[in-house]
Every structure is written in structure tokens, then in C-alpha cells.
Amino acid sequence: MPDRRPRTVVVAVLAAVLLTLQGCSGPDGDDLTLVGFALPKNADEAAQAAFARTSEGAGTEWIQSYGASGDQSRAVARGLRADVVHFSVTPDLTRLVDAGLVGDDWDDDRHGGIMTESVVVLVVRAGNPLGIEGWDDLARPGLEVVTPNPGSSGAARWNVLGAWLHVAGDGGSDAEATRFLARVLANVEALPGSGREATAAFQSGTGDVLISSENEAILARQSGEDLEYLVPDDTLLIQNPGAVTRRADPRAADFLDFVRSAAGQTVYAAAGFRPLRTVVGVEVGTVDGATDPRNPYPVPRRLATVDDDLGGWDAVNAKFFAADGLVTRLLTESAR
Template sequence: MNVKSTAGVFTLIAAISSSTVMAQTSSLLNASFDVARETFAAVNPKFVEHWQQQTGQSIKIDQSFAGSSRQAQDIIQGKKVDVVTFNQVTDIEALVERGIVAEDWAQRLPHNSSPYYSTITFLVREGNPKNIKDWDDLVRDDVSLVFSNPKTSGNARYSYLGAWLFAHQKFNGDEAKIREFVGQLLANVENFPTGSRGATVAFAQNGQGDVLLTFEFEERNILASPEFQDQGFEIIVPPSSVLAEFPVAVVDKVADERGSRDVATAFLQFLYTPDTQRLLSDFNYRVRDPAIVQETAATFPDVALINPTEVLGPWRAIQAKHFATDAVLDQLQAQ
């Protein structure tokens, strides 16, 4: 993946920092996805300190965590969120369609407003007893899976899309065979928790399933957790998987109502700064800053990342075909 310079963002941050911008609010609410809890517990205090140093103002950052799609629905229903740090473009697009986020949100920051990204990998039990190596192994009759519900979790939609893209490549785009493959994978799911953290609990604490499908960064964090180190879990990185970009956006309608646009924008820009990019890499995200990418090159295994939009079309088309009511996901789960 080509990584472009983010110098323009740093220039913009400097301009804001040197100005006499006065926030009209003393708080900011960030809605994020389930397994980003530890990430923003570390990032938020750094931004609070940065904002205080640059503007002389105190700011309190409140956090909301849930499945990415659940967060979007809550915002649609009136939840007053200033910024979203989601794991799926379709959840931001749902806000765009209702006039809550501006159409040009993806052009406001580099890399389509995605300061970091990941992919889907497989977490297996000690010794990899089912000999899991690739997506093909996940449709075997003797393998049971755990991942979150694609209806409520962006993480799970990436797991679904990872399987679909693998089958698309394997079967040269033959949709009947692709549907059969993905249908078999869904039939092997033992538990569909609402969000990603629930899936982790089901697999790691409750002993459900042979394989947990979730983000690479989450699996690496599980291995590093003292709570799970004695269980000997192993990460299996398939040769190819889905590119999972994590989009961020100001919730324009709320930011304008609350007078929080300046601080909300600065918060998202802060995610691109070198120190924050390094911090994000510490939580096992793949990041954009070229220097940090070089520093962490040995940390992340090679995997061919497939961008869903390059195979299946724009995100709105993917959402309509696969995840809308009575779309392909519903059809396959009803079989």
C-alpha cells in the first residue's frame, strides 16, 4: 500500500494551534467501536494535554463504545456525538444519507479520512488443533467460528467481506460458488455477539468456537493481555485478507449545534501526528506516517490486502447488495 505524506495535516494543526481559537464547548463526545476502548483511553489524555498547551483551554473528552453500526443508529436517533472514529465507511455513509455528516467528509483528511487501518486475521487455540491456515479451512464441517453480528458490527462486515473476497478470487467471480462458500462459513458460526468485544469474550473467556475472526490489532492485544497469556492463543494470518480502513469524521450537525467544530476537527487531525501514529502502532494498528511505517515494518506480517471497493464497487453499492434488509447476508443466513 502506498503511504502518502501527511504534511498538509500538520500544517493545518500548526495553524489552529497558533490561532486564538476559542471553543464554545468544554466537552467532546467521541463514538467509536467496541474494541477501541484501550486505544482511546490512551489517545484522549494526550489530546487534552495538546489542546491545553496550544489554546490554554481545558477540554473533557467523553467516550461511547459499541458496535459501529449500533453507534450510527444511535446518532440517527438523536444521540449528540461530536466525532465518530468508526471501523466501516458504510456507517458514516448512513449518517451522510440523513444529513448528519457532510458529503465531503472523506476528502477532509488524508487517506480518505482514514488515519489507521487493519485487516481480519484468525485467532486459534493453543497448538492450532484444527490446523487453520486460510479461509478455506473456515468452511470445514469440523470447524466452528465466532465473530460479531454483521448487522451491528463493522468488524463482522469485514469478516464477511474477507470471506467473500477470498471466494471471489478463488472462484474467478462465479457468484453462485461465492455465495455457497460464504453461506457455509456463516453456517459454521457458533455465536454472533452484537459487538466485537462480545465476540472476544465468547471465544477467549467462554471457550466458544475454534476460531475467532476479528481485527488483527485486537488479536495482538489479546495475546498481550495478562488475562489471556496463559491460554496460548495463536494468530493465523492468511495469505490474503480484506483491507479494513478506519474512517473518522466530524458529525457536522452536532458540531455546529454545540459549537464544537474547531476542537472536533483538531481532535481528528491529532490522530495523524507522528506521536499519535506511534501510539496507535503500539496498539497494533497499521498506520500511515511513513517514518512510523518504517519503524514498525518488522512488527506486521506480510498479507495481501484487498480493498473491497476495488472488487465490489463503492461502499454504498456494497451496503445495498450485501447488508441491507433482505440483501445477500440475510439471504445466506436464512438458508
């Protein structure tokens, strides 16, 4: 039998190095760590670069980790280092509050703890060959829909809630909204793990329509992808929370303050995010990649929110995403 001891030593050394990197700052003590969901990576990096040009952020360098929001939240709860967290949905952040890693006052500000905002949109092939006009088209027989998996992706939760509210928010009953959502989910061709993976699947040729966020659609077009998107007449406001952890470097709070300033939100607006409604003085200007670059963020006829139209995230998770929740049941039935 071959001697395994040399390999064991190497593995032990590597493990020690990784633990050291997780627990310490860089050689100059200037590193901050951001753990976030997949979609805002480019925007977060632009904000980090802008922050580094301020007196508070000068010299700051970043270690980053991006992925599906739920997976990222669970990783931090299990010990992944983070100074700043930026998640898709509030429950992924409150998981860290419950774990004692983020203060329970994280949302005690005029922004309610929100870091970025967007809306749910429908992404189609160049020229919109199937003539998609809104939510109703997603229930057409034979149409192939792409959306992330609600089990791992916060982006997916916004998407299915937007479809539900198309009916329920317009006076339809719960039963009518359920039937509509079931028809949409029956058309789902792929359930990738994150919003970014869903975009990649659509770009590779999967599906006819991608349910996504406006910022992700704009980024894809900024990156040269030949696709179009439309903002439905009725859609859902996406509100992504951000916070610093209890053991964060003090500069992490400075970064979050910068992000929520007019200068920071101007950076995010250029990258496809709608400016926070709580921040004044944001200079949006022309946004490359938007359907209308000079009017990049049109106001939908009806813009719903989780708090105002669905009773908040506790009620949403219990009703839609629990083990016996409505979306969980519909996806199981669709898989059958």
C-alpha cells in the same frame, strides 16, 4: 392504590439531568464527546491521552460511548451527542451525512476520511490445536466459528467479505464464492452483537476459530489472553472512518488532525492498528502482542479493499447486506 407521584417527580428530575448532560460540556467547558465502535476503545483512549499532552489538546477531557458500529451510528442519528465519531464501516458514517449531522466533505482529504486501518485475521486457541492455516479451514465440517452479527456489527461485515474474497478475489465465480461462504456460515456457532462481544465469547470458550481484526487479536494478547492469530495469505484491508460533527467543538477537528499525524498513528500502531498508508514517518517499533513483535504488520500476499475489489460500499450493501442480500439470505438459511 399506592401514590405514584413522588416516583414520577424523581423520574422527571433524572430525565432533566440526563438531557442537561447530553447537551452541555463539563464545568470547565473542556469536555469532548467521542462515539465509536467497540474495538478501538483502548487505542482511542491512548490517543486522547497523547492529544492532551499537545498545546491544542491541553486540558481536554472526554465523554465516550462504545458499542456495535451500526447501533452507535443510529444512536447519534437519533440525537446522541457526539463531537467525534469513529465507526467500523463507511455507511455508518454516511448515515450521519444523510441526516445533516456531518458535512458531506468529511472524506475530502488525502486519507479519504479514514481514521484507522487493520486487516481481517483468524484467531485460534493457544498452540493452534486444530492446525488452522487459512480461510479454507473455516469450511471444515464440524468446525465451530465465532464472528459478530452483520446486522449490528461493522466488524462482522469485514469478516464475511474477507471470506467471500478468498474465493472471488482469486478468480472464483460468484457462485463458487457463495458456496464457500455458505459453508463457513453454516459452521458459525455464535453471532454476538459486536466485535468486542465476539472476542469475549471466544475467550469464554465458545468456538474453535474467531474471525476478527488484527488490532483486536493484538489487544487480547496484550491483555494477557492465551491465544494466537494468523494473517491469511489473502485478506481484506479494514478501513475505519472518522469525522467531526457539524456542531462539534473546534478542538474535535484538532484531535482528528492529531490522530492522522505521524505522532497519532504511532499511538494507534502500538495498540495494534496498522498505520494509515497515507501518513509518513510513523515509528512502529516493537508491538507487544503481535505474533512477531519486531515485524508486527506483515504484508499479505494479496490484500483486497472494498473500493478496488468490491466496487465500494453502496455496491457491497446492495449485494451482500440488504434485506434480500446474499449474506442476509445465507444467514437465514443457516438459521433454518
